[in-house]
Amino acid sequence: MTTLSSIVSTDLGLVEGVHGRRTRKGTISWKGIPFAAAPIAANRFRAPQPAAPWTGVRPAKEYGKAAVQDKRFTAIGPGKYQPTGEDCLTLNVFSPATVRSTPRPVMVFIHGGAYILGTTATPLYDGAALARTQDVVVVTVQYRFGAFGYLDFSAYSTDERTFDSNIGIRDHIAALEWVQRNIAAFGGDAGNVTVFGESAGGSAVLALMASPAAEGLFHAAIAESPAPELVVKRADARVYADAFLRILENPEYRAGGRDEEPISPERARQLLTKASSADLHKAGSRLMGYAKDTDVVSPVPYGPVVGDDVLPTAPLAVAQEGGLLPVPLIIGTNHDEGQLFAKAWNILPSAEKTVIDAAGIDSWNEISALYETGGPDGIRLSADAVFWAPSVTIADGHSAVAPTYVYRYDYATRVLKKTGFGATHAMELFAVFGAFRSALGAGIAAGSWRSAERVTRTVQRHWGSFAMSHAPVAGWPKYTTNQRRVLVIDERPHVRTDPGGERRQAWQKAHAARVS
Incomplete structure (x- = not known):
């Protein structure tokens, strides 16, 4: 069979991957490919912006930076840690090394980590074995989380400076849009994309299924151990954003009374623009402690915010009404x-x-x-x-509108x-x-x-059968x-x-x- 070239043309330029060896033999991987511009400076706390094209061949042999988080969560081996930074919007592609007569199904993975940690560089998420055994193209996505991806500062937007909500979900959407534009060059079928994720990643899959903005970007979904109710109400998101800004300004801040002066958009812009990524992360960690001691209905500060254009309604409520995107779904827990x-x-x-x-x-x-x-x-x-x-409630509602399989x-x-x-x-x-x-x-x-x-x-x-035909192997009946x-x-x-x-x-x- 013809071998797939390790140099592939994307809409931004050429990338060169690497042929797998030993346990990865028979595959090619391309790592650290930007799917959006670096979310720094004016792009900080903004929806992902288009990346700039490059000239020549860009090496794609190493994972990109992990999103900002505690170092201990980025371990990739004994004494080895993946570098972190705000410039983290990259993805990785794993494919069998041969050219196939027809495009391969695509599986796009969103990692978990409670919306505060995780990296695609974790060895567990190496997509080579899954790509080889199931003859699929696997894509793993690095996205923003914690304060950088799941705090909603949109109430502080002005004509001078815009802040967006649900940045993490918007990152997932941007990655799926990249897949639609580019995956054919890697041998993948843009018309047969399965999005799958675990824990917070599984919850992200359900958020995408509840998002009108994601319609048409994927054709099947797998949610492994999602936490569908860990979303943030819009009113609570404002409380958390206000507290974060006050903590950023004064690390010793504790919840005050109702007579606190509102933070002006100008002051918010100054705080969010001038702070270092380390200071933002520290404030975000302190916000976790604040959340435990304050009377807010949403139990965690980080998660999909309900009530904007990306996520108008909580996934659980949408599912109960049969309103999730009507794609086949596998959902389950351990x-x-x-x-x-x-x-x-x-x-x-x-x-x-x-x-x-x-x-x-x-x-x-x-x-x-x-x-x-x-x-x-x-x-x-x-x-x-x-x-x-x-998860069972999600399955109940979705099974009325699309094939659903529960494990x-x-x-x-x-x-x-x-x-x-x-x-x-x-x-x-x-x-x-x-x-x-x-x-x-x-x-x-x-x-x-x-x-x-x-x-x-x-x-x-x-999983491979589901990616190929949107139904698992015989013997696993539909859930009704x-x-x-x-x-x-x-x-x-x-x-x-x-x-x-x-x-x-x-x-x-x-x-x-x-x-x-």
Whole structure:
């Protein structure tokens, strides 16, 4: 077969990738390709702007900068960290090394990280194995998050200086627009794009499905362990923006009274323009603490802001009305989502406060009575509130308008079982990207090589089939509210009907109360 050239022409200029070796043999990757202008200076806190073309051949052999975040979250190997910076709007393309007679399906991945961390340079997100085994083109996207991508300063816009809302979502849209313009040159089919993501990335997928601005940019979607309700109301976004500016001006700021003088657009512009990226990040970290101590309904300051032109309505509410973009959808969660947060990183919002604020004390009493207090079941309650319950509500609504497939990922290696993590948050990604044999995944898969390989084949075949034909491999039935058939992904995959049905009903009553 003819080998694909490593030099490819994009609409901005030529880029040169690199042929894979060892475990990446049979693929080519192009890394660090700009899909928008550097969001610095006048472009800071703005929607992504067009990038400038270049002359000659641009090397595309190294990942671009990670978005600004704590260094510890950018580890890419022992003692190695990906550089960070505001100039981070790049993407990476992975393709089989051969030319195919017809264009390949495209899979565009949005990484997770609670809207405050993450980098496409993380070895787990290497798209080479998925591209090779499933004969697809994989694209991974670096976007802005935290204060740089998910605070809404639009209320401070003037004729002199514009600030945009939902910058992170706008980055995703700009990347998908780049794919539409350029992916054919890499052997991909712009008419068959599947967008997929995990955790905050899965939530971003749902936000795109709820965004009129994303219509036509993708044709199928996969949301892995999304947190559909972790959005920010427009009024709360204004509170968070105001607090951020006050923290930026005075790092010792604490919530004051109602008689605080409003911050003028001119002062806001000065603060946001002159601050260094390090100062902005520090203020953003302090805002997380402020959010815990203030009386704001939206539990986290960073996330899609509901009520602008990009996201007029929250994804959960749109789904309940059957209004998400009518593309085929895979959605699911992991059996032990909460164990990661209980053992390593406790950032989940209070389930009790979230339910009571949204649906009232009666809903909370009904739900909490179905879980044992404390222990694994108490952890499951918190995780169900954030991930599983709203995901089922999304599936219910979307299944009425487009093919929908629901999974639960139950597979845990011996190491994960022994350490008590089980099939916890993000573990399915090792199967999706074929990473159990990588340096990152080897320790997790030790003693479970054969089962890990089987589960990897199962997941990749389903994801690849879905990207190709918008339906998984035979044996995974569509989800409907009449039967509620769910694929349980484990050493021996099987289909269950309405797992956790009693709890599901209680949660969905609460979601219905929230909408009303």
